[in-house]
Amino acid sequence: MARILTGIQSTGTPHLGNILGAIIPGIELSKQSDNEAFFFIADLHSLTQIKSGEQLRKNTYATAATWLAFGFDTSTNVFYRQSDVAAEVCQLAWFLNCYTPFPMLSNAHSFKDKSKKLSDVNAGLFTYPVLMAADIIGYDADFVPVGKDQQQHLEMTKDIASSFNYIHGETFVLPQGIYDKRVMIVPGTDGQKMSKSYNNFIDIFLSDKALRNQIMKIETDSTPIEEPKNFESCNAFALYALLADEGQIDKMKTNYATPGYGYGHAKQALFDLICEKFKTERVRFNELMENTDEIDRQLAIGAEQAKAAISSVLGKVKNKTGY
Ligand code: ADP
Ligand code: TRP
Numbered sequence: 247m248a249r250i251l252t253g254i255q256s257t258g259t260p261h262l263g264n265i266l267g268a269i270i271p272g273i274e275l276s277k278q279s280d281n282e283a284f285f286f287i288a289d290l291h292s293l294t295q296i297k298s299g300e301q302l303r304k305n306t307y308a309t310a311a312t313w314l315a316f317g318f319d320t321s322t323n324v325f326y327r328q329s330d331v332a333a334e335v336c337q338l339a340w341f342l343n344c345y346t347p348f349p350m351l352s353n354a355h356s357f358k359d360k361s362k363k364l365s366d367v368n369a370g371l372f373t374y375p376v377l378m379a380a381d382i383i384g385y386d387a388d389f390v391p392v393g394k395d396q397q398q399h400l401e402m403t404k405d406i407a408s409s410f411n412y413i414h415g416e417t418f419v420l421p422q423g424i425y426d427k428r429v430m431i432v433p434g435t436d437g438q439k440m441s442k443s444y445n446n447f448i449d450i451f452l453s454d455k456a457l458r459n460q461i462m463k464i465e466t467d468s469t470p471i472e473e474p475k476n477f478e479s480c481n482a483f484a485l486y487a488l489l490a491d492e493g494q495i496d497k498m499k500t501n502y503a504t505p506g507y508g509y510g511h512a513k514q515a516l517f518d519l520i521c522e523k524f525k526t527e528r529v530r531f532n533e534l535m536e537n538t539d540e541i542d543r544q545l546a547i548g549a550e551q552a553k554a555a556i557s558s559v560l561g562k563v564k565n566k567t568g569y
Contacts, residue, residue: 247282248280248281248282248388248389249385249386249387249388250276250282250283250284250387250389250390250391250424251283251382251387251389252283252390252391253285253286253287253291253378254269254287254288254309254313255287255289256289256292256302256306256308256309257292257295258442259308259451260308260309260312261440261442261447261448261449262432262440262447262448262450262520263431263439263447264312265316265450266432266488267430268429269312269313270316271391271429272318273313273317273318276319276323282324283318283323283324284323284324284385284387284552284555285313285323286325286327286328286548287309287326287327288378288381289302289305289306290329290332290336290377291374293370294360294368294374295371306327307534307535308535310325310541310544311531311534311535313325314534314541315526315527315528315530315531316527320544320548324548324552324555325545325547325548326545326549326551326552327545327549330545330546330548330549330552330553331553334556335381335384337560338559338560339373339376339379339380341410341563341564342376342380342383342406342410343373343376345406345410345413346373346376346406350402350405351373351375351376354398354402355395355398356375356398356399357371357372374399375399375403376406378399378403379402379403379406382421383407383418383419383421383559384559384560385552385555386559388419388421388422389423389424390421390422390423390424391423391426393425394425396423397425400421400423401423404420404421407419407421408420410563417562417563417566418559432488433485434446434447434448435448435460435464435465435481436465436481437465447460448520450520450524450527450528451528451532454521457520457521461482461516461517461520464482464485464513464516465481466482467479471505471507471508472505472506474505475503475507476502477498477502480512482509482513483498483502483512485516486498486512486516489516489519489520489523494519498512
């Protein structure tokens with residue numbers, strides 16, 4: 247059985263890009279019978295950016311509720327909050343720090359991309375890749391499905407693990423990143439990659455009215471309503487096509503070619519499709535957000551399992567380093 251592990255930061259409510267690009271494919275992977283999934287909420291990593299406890303807690307619940315609403319099965323997999331194993335994972339990160347060369351960290355995108363000047367870089371952001379390495383090798387993960395942007399972190403994880411293994415003998419499993427090229431890049435309302443940082447996201451868990459407003463803000467060109475429109479360069483169409491079936495897509499192409507069919511109609515169709523497609527997930531998400539005790543209950547079970555796994559690896563590390 248292969249152990250797949252991934253973490254998702256709690257920097258906001260997961261948007262449509264996160265859902266289609268990471269959460270749904272992750273859940274699919276976890277359902278394959280020869281896999282055991284360790285999925286967690288990387289809320290300690292989020293502290294490098296978010297300094298409001300209330301915000302952090304809310305984001306953590308929203309991230310957990312999204313995984314659960316989309317059907318992640320916590321009875322056959324391990325689902326936990328990184329901070330629930332803080333004692334173990336931060337301890338392991340310290341050991342790994344001592345095997346991580348300074349120049350490796352000083353080349354990391356994680357802090358270079360997030361700050362314009364070095365004085366804005368906190369030490370947590372600088373050592374972010376080491377905590378991530380502890381997240382992975384602390385659980386003997388075989389495969390780590392992540393976005394292409396995380397490839398450098400995975401390479402660093404392998405380097406850190408190899409350097410420890412070289413000095414102390416086989417200790418850590420060397421993980422392999424899975425960068426699924428088939429996973430789509432979901433465009434945002436402005437046509438760039440959908441991202442929290444660009445404020446161009448669609449939050450499917452908003453109320454109908456707020457969700458509709460977000461969708462109506464999708465940028466389109468100024469082709470008049472009485473002229474046919476080009477679906478290929480249209481953002482609203484691109485998003486629609488990611489969710490619709492073939493018949494619906496063909497019909498939408500015909501609509502675009504039909505004078506009198508406007509972008510407002512296309513956006514309304516996208517709104518209707520999102521509501522229909524994610525009907526149960528939206529209800530379930532809101533139920534969970536109203537009942538965070540249920541989220542805590544499920545995460546507490548995962549925390550116990552995660553703790554057992556990482557404690558065993560930490561024990562080996564302490565043993566080998568002479569503690
Ligand atoms: P954001 O850019 O909004 O901060 P993150 O970097 O936190 O998103 O990404 C969390 C996960 O969601 C990653 O696995 C990432 O690859 C995936 N993801 C983020 N944005 C998109 C997108 N627009 N399309 C597809 N996948 C995405
Ligand atoms: N750095 C990852 C991201 O921003 C989140 C993360 C933290 C992670 N620890 C991890 C992903 C371990 C995979 C494995 O997307």
